[in-house]
Amino acid sequence: MSLFERYLTLWVASCIAAGIALGHALPGLFHAVGAAEIARVNLPVAVLIWLMVTPMLLRIDFASLRQVGRHWRGIGVTLFINWAVKPFSMAALGWLFVGTLFRPYLPADQIDSFIAGLIILAAAPCTAMVFVWSNLTRGEPHFTLSQVALNDTIMVVAFAPIVGLLLGLSSITVPWGTLVLSVVLYIVIPVVVAQVLRRSLLASGGPAALDRLLGRLGPVSLAALLATLVLLFGFQGGQILAQPAVIGLLAVPILIQVYFNSGLAYLMNRAAGERHCVAGPSALIGASNFFELAVAAAISLFGFHSGAALATVVGVLVEVPVMLSVVWIVNRSRGWYERGAAGKGAAGKGVAGQEAAPKHAPREA
Numbered sequence: 001m002s003l004f005e006r007y008l009t010l011w012v013a014s015c016i017a018a019g020i021a022l023g024h025a026l027p028g029l030f031h032a033v034g035a036a037e038i039a040r041v042n043l044p045v046a047v048l049i050w051l052m053v054t055p056m057l058l059r060i061d062f063a064s065l066r067q068v069g070r071h072w073r074g075i076g077v078t079l080f081i082n083w084a085v086k087p088f089s090m091a092a093l094g095w096l097f098v099g100t101l102f103r104p105y106l107p108a109d110q111i112d113s114f115i116a117g118l119i120i121l122a123a124a125p126c127t128a129m130v131f132v133w134s135n136l137t138r139g140e141p142h143f144t145l146s147q148v149a150l151n152d153t154i155m156v157v158a159f160a161p162i163v164g165l166l167l168g169l170s171s172i173t174v175p176w177g178t179l180v181l182s183v184v185l186y187i188v189i190p191v192v193v194a195q196v197l198r199r200s201l202l203a204s205g206g207p208a209a210l211d212r213l214l215g216r217l218g219p220v221s222l223a224a225l226l227a228t229l230v231l232l233f234g235f236q237g238g239q240i241l242a243q244p245a246v247i248g249l250l251a252v253p254i255l256i257q258v259y260f261n262s263g264l265a266y267l268m269n270r271a272a273g274e275r276h277c278v279a280g281p282s283a284l285i286g287a288s289n290f291f292e293l294a295v296a297a298a299i300s301l302f303g304f305h306s307g308a309a310l311a312t313v314v315g316v317l318v319e320v321p322v323m324l325s326v327v328w329i330v331n332r333s334r335g336w337y338e339r340g341a342a343g344k345g346a347a348g349k350g351v352a353g354q355e356a357a358p359k360h361a362p363r364e365a
Contacts, residue, residue: 012320015226019233020240030234034304042304045231045296046185050193051224053186055217056131057194058210062149071143074278077268078147081286082125083158086261090122091115091166093253102249110307117298117311118253119166124159124297125151126288129323130281133288136327137280144281151285156187163297181300186293229316232295235304236313250314255322262287262326266333270340279337280330288323291316 023030036043094115103111126133134144160183201209233240240247265286269279294312302308 011226012229015229016233016317019230020237022230023234023237024241026234027238030231033231034235042296042299045228045299048224048228048231049186049293049296050190052221052228053190054194054197055214055221057152057190058198058214058217059131060145060149060152060194061198062153062195071140071146071274071278073272073274074143074269074282075147075150077265077272077274078282078285079150079154080268081261081265081282082151083154083162085264086125086257086286087119087123087162087166089260090253090257091119091169093257094118097253098250102252105249106246107243107307110310113302113307114250114311116167116302117294117306117308118250118315120163120298120301120308121254121289121291121294121312121315122257123163123166124155124290124293125285126290129288129319130285133284133323133327134281136324137284137330138277139281139284140275140277143278144285147281147285152187152191155290156183156191159183159187159293183297186296228295232313232316235299236310239305239310240313246310247314247317250311251318254315254318258287258318258322258326262330266330266337270337276334276337283330284323284326287326289315289319291319 033044034042098106098114098118099111106114130144130148133139134141160180197213198210201213205212262283266279266283269282274282291312294315295309298306298308298312
């Protein structure tokens with residue numbers, strides 16, 4: 001495990017604190033950065049997200065989609081959670097908590113915007129951090145890789161319609177042009193660039209050339225992630241300091257969402273007889289969010305200082321510590337899980353008689 005992965009919570013907390021402090025001390029600088037946009041899409045945020053996501057996408061071989069059938073139970077569970085449960089359950093939780101129970105305690109003019117941010121947050125499954133979570137649970141690497149590749153493929157065509165549908169049900173005007181542009185900028189372009197570059201490198205220098213480039217881009221991706229956190233919390237630092245109670249209230253549906261979806265995926269995999277090394281990453285993929293895309297889309301659609309942007313930033317605030325707690329639960333419950341799965345023939349062998357995953361999964365998984 002890398003130094004970044006080992007002290008992930010510390011790095012994220014440091015960037016959050018630095019962003020809030022800098023946003024409070026240098027508001028003019030952050031306003032200037034926030035004004036650098038085209039069609040309501042902020043260019044500095046777009047560049048940082050490209051730098052952050054593209055190295056992760058370089059690791060993904062979309063040919064791995066051929067392996068989907070090897071872990072069809074886990075794939076089916078995760079797809080069901082990601083696309084049929086999570087966006088809609090978050091919309092329901094947003095309407096229940098933000099739109100009803102917490103309405104008297106929240107700014108009245110931001111209620112719809114808060115709900116929109118929660119929906120956007122839940123509509124995109126996590127891509128980059130999935131490899132970290134899977135590694136921490138000793139997840140099956142081929143399952144993680146094929147699941148991420150499949151999710152990214154679906155996200156290209158499904159993210160905008162799902163968000164548009166749910167925002168429409170929330171009676172929120174959807175600027176479709178901006179939403180589609182966000183999908184193109186933050187999903188389509190990085191996927192295409194990464195796959196073209198990957199194929200070029202493999203054709204010219206083989207896997208060694210790809211590994212060398214990934215080694216050089218690793219620090220760039222990390223720096224872009226940390227800079228994005230500083231920037232986002234710099235934009236929202238004033239609101240976070242001014243209304244901590246709002247942050248706490250917005251965190252409630254996000255926390256419920258994470259534990260509900262991860263628990264449901266974990267139990268469904270156990271009931272289906274899937275191996276623990278598949279069920280662990282399935283639960284984590286089912287619960288985590290592509291917060292980089294969510295924040296960028298919320299900013300593009302509603303602006304830097306909107307309730308939607310704040311809601312997605314709250315998602316960033318709670319994502320890492322909550323997901324680490326899910327990792328702990330998954331690891332600690334392995335014995336219980338395998339006693340139930342053993343009755344269905346999945347404890348020692350995988351689908352179609354495959355051997356169980358090695359004790360220590362490869363780092364990228």
